[in-house]
Amino acid sequence: MTAQAQLELRGLHVRIGEVHAVRGIDLDVARGETLALVGESGSGKSMTALALMGLLPPGARVEAETMRLEGGKPPALLRGDRLSMVFQEPMTALNPVFTVADQLMAVFRRHRGATGARDRALDLLGRVGLPDPQAQMAKYPHQLSGGQRQRVLIAMALMCEPDLLIADEPTTALDVTTQVRLLDLLAGLQQELGLGMLFITHDLGVVGRIAHRVAVMQAGRIVESGPRDAVLRAPRHAYTRALIQSLPRPATPAHRPPAPPVLEARNLTRSYGRGVRAFHALSDVSLRLEQGEILGVVGESGCGKSTMARILIGLDRPDLGDVRIAGQDATTMHQRARARLIQPVFQDPFGSLNPGWTVGQILELPLKLHTTLDGKARRARVHDLLDSVGLPERAHGSRPRALSGGQRQRVAIARALAVDPRVIVCDEPTSALDVSVQAQILDLLRALRRDRGLSLVFISHDLAVVQALCDRVMVMHRGAVVEQGQTAAVFAAPRHAQTRALKEAILGVAPLVETATMPAIQE
């Protein structure tokens, strides 16, 4: 621990209404050091940051024995100046009616005066890796991508040479390759400027990449802290151990005997718009899924994986190409018939269930549409379905509002199973879940494949998950398939540049974690 702490925090409590969100935590961040504050949703990590910045809503009560920056002042008064923050969602964090220049220079003018504002802004835009800073100055936020906006926001945070930078999940909303570039950027800037950085994240992979020290938060308390390598290699607290254990680890490739194809798509092509401005979502994409196989589809946003998913499920029609499911030509199939063969599980557990319906009603709908069972028989089936996804029977009377993210996703899976389909297409089903919940859902999917002979198409941007779950993987880029093969083989020796870029963007902790102390993945 370095001699002079940049930030000293002792005994922080935050209460909002009835909720005691932060229960007495201590933190130190030293100059030139990154402290990662790790926790799942609801742990209080963001509240801590907002409390330091003085940005909590008016009804919040904050107390701390000590809360100060080097020099003795409380940090909230110095925001923008010696202490600044970068938030998670860059798409909405910039004022849409002002240019980049206006917004950057306003910060400098506020704390340092008007002279030199423009030069500083240009300098920082260059340092955060934006090409042609002069041109960027005149742009409006909607003309920039998410990654570019986040770079602008980092520049804004650095305008007044702060001593401490707080980053609250700044890369979670971005593509994996962008994420890794931004993380490296932040680490580099920290070195250059001697910043202290408090980095909040739920992702242990991020911790592995850039943190010097780690503090683990659970339910408002810090349960463990220390140097990064020590905490990750030899976690002392049960919660830290559980977090590390939930991390997806590459599966040992099991030998599968070749099976007949249950899903075949050939030469799928789909474009939107006309003429010069047409967007080619899919160009000549073909796919083959064998019975009992889990096929991973990876790629960055805009690569066409969601478009392909919609075509396979039947929510969209391809301009060219055809789809065969279980040997039948599905291209012109009526949706009712198709639904019995292939079903989706979507990403957002909050959005994929109708908020006004009960779980029982949600699960009965497919039975009403596709079977001739009477009410009693349907309810019995609903009971079976809830059982098969590990939910208690009484869940059938609950509304989605009352369930957790993981529970809702189980309901979504149960709904997909209700018609006994041959194929389930999962579009980022665990991306919105905490890592421990994600592990449970992945286990559930494996069990369903084993017990019911299900075949899965698993779309994800998270390569660690794909490595852990999928037998084969297909890499997509700009609407085309650039590489595919057995998962282990593709990741061991990637051939296409995109695959390599994706692989490098995996923030694995495997090198840091003693695999010997963890039990092997059950198959």
Place this chain on the structure above:
Amino acid sequence: MTALRHGGFMIGGTVLLLLILVAVFAPLLAPHDPYLQSLTTRTKPPFWHEGALPGHPLGTDQLGRDYLSRLIYGTRISLAVGFGAVLISGAIGISLGVMAGYFGGWTDTCINAVITTRLSLPVVLVALAIVAVVGGSLTVVLLVIGLLLWDQFAVVARTATQQLRNAEYVAAARAMGAGRWHIMVREILPNIRAPLIVVATVEMANAVLIEAALSFLGLGVQAPLPSWGLMLSEGKNFMFFSPWIITLPGLCLFALALSINLLGDGLRDVQGSRR
């Protein structure tokens, strides 16, 4: 915040409920026949003035009819127009809005053009013109207002449906093979109920006030019906000497419109805090 705790909601709801009860039980509550004229007891003041008559607590109008009874029966007219017009306009507007929002494309463009046309028309003027042509009566007024006030229903239903059209649960229902009507009626409609109920309260208050305005201008409900607006128009000539003749019906209109608005605002607040 629950509905029962919200001050505005409770006040508005209670007053509205009272007015509905008054309308329903009017024959039992009114001391006299509202149409009964009497030359000898014309323009008597209410009980707080001197010269008031014991049998007429709120005085009489220029034709000797008991004011209290006319005010009581007036609730029936205002509430009938309020509920009736909202039912008609709601049915039209919500159907148009949901279809425009769900189908998009040309359906949306066409319906949007219709909505914009309706919005560009000065409602009161057109209503007056139609009544001038067809002749005024309670039925005509109710129908005309109902057929003209559907725009906000359509606009709100359309926007809300557009937002939900891409919801994942709608996609899941489509993937399940559910038909279009199922999706619009059972998946989307229940979830846009909240803002539409608020629109319904606003339009109901509007309908009440428009009927009063039409009747005030002589082109609405016709005499001798005890429409509050008509009573204001009839009493206008006497207002300098007998101000109660215009204060009382106006107060009734105000109370009804206010209670409906408070109810609607309360609903909006309660819904907002629940989400």
Place this chain on the structure above:
Amino acid sequence: MLRFVIRRLALAVFVVFAISIITFTLSHVAVDPAAGVAGDSATDDDLAAVRAQYGFDRPLIVQYAAYIANVAQGDLGRSYLSGQPVTTLLAERIPATALLASLSILFALGLALPLGVLAALRPNSTLDRCALTLAVVGQAIPNFWAGLLLILLFGVKLGWLPISGSSTLAHFVLPAITLGSFAMPALMRLIRAGMIDVLETDYIRTANAMGLARRTVLFKYALRNAILPVISLTAVQFGFMLGGSIIVESVFAIQGIGYLAWQSMSRSDMPVIQAIVLFISLVYIVLTLLADLLNAALDPRIRGAA
């Protein structure tokens, strides 16, 4: 931006034609135009003669085409009552209504803007509750009744202001307050809701996180965003006021087009009525078109830069 403008114009043109069909229907189909021209005591022969003379016996499409052609040249027909050209009648009355509507919207905005902003800054405070109460009262009060009460109070009891006619500016004070109170609630709520929404956005959080002065955040950053929908609503409310002027003008005997409309309606003077409806609709269409274009100009996202 260009595509936006074109589509918006196309919609406006379509609506103008649709309205013209409606007004044409009112004046030529809903009533017998021959009866209007000939008068109440016309005989069947008179009616037939009038039909032939004015061309009311031609197919409707032809009549409609003639109608459009006339309107385009500024000929809005002649009043059944006075025989005067409707255009002349309108021209005489428009200034009074224009003045009334302008004063009313100024009154409404003058109250709504400051109240709305202040209420948004302190939600659920006493000021906020007062503002909301004022809004709900303004919305619920029947404006002809309010007009009558204002006449009683300020005109008769206190004698401060004139209550009838439109000769001086003072004559417009009470009517402007009456008509303005009709638009004020909607504007105030929109400003309040808009400010509250904007104050909760991520970009305002960014501005606060960067330590910008409260005044800057409010007036430069927040208001600039919140004001955009207010422009459209102001145009809409102005249009509503033109339509609602009939009530206020008849209560206060202001010689505007609203009063003219009422007089014409009691006597089924259809040419005048349909011209007024057409005129008010056109003003509304033009105003909302201008408001949308202004909105697009002020919002860089719609302006559609590269």
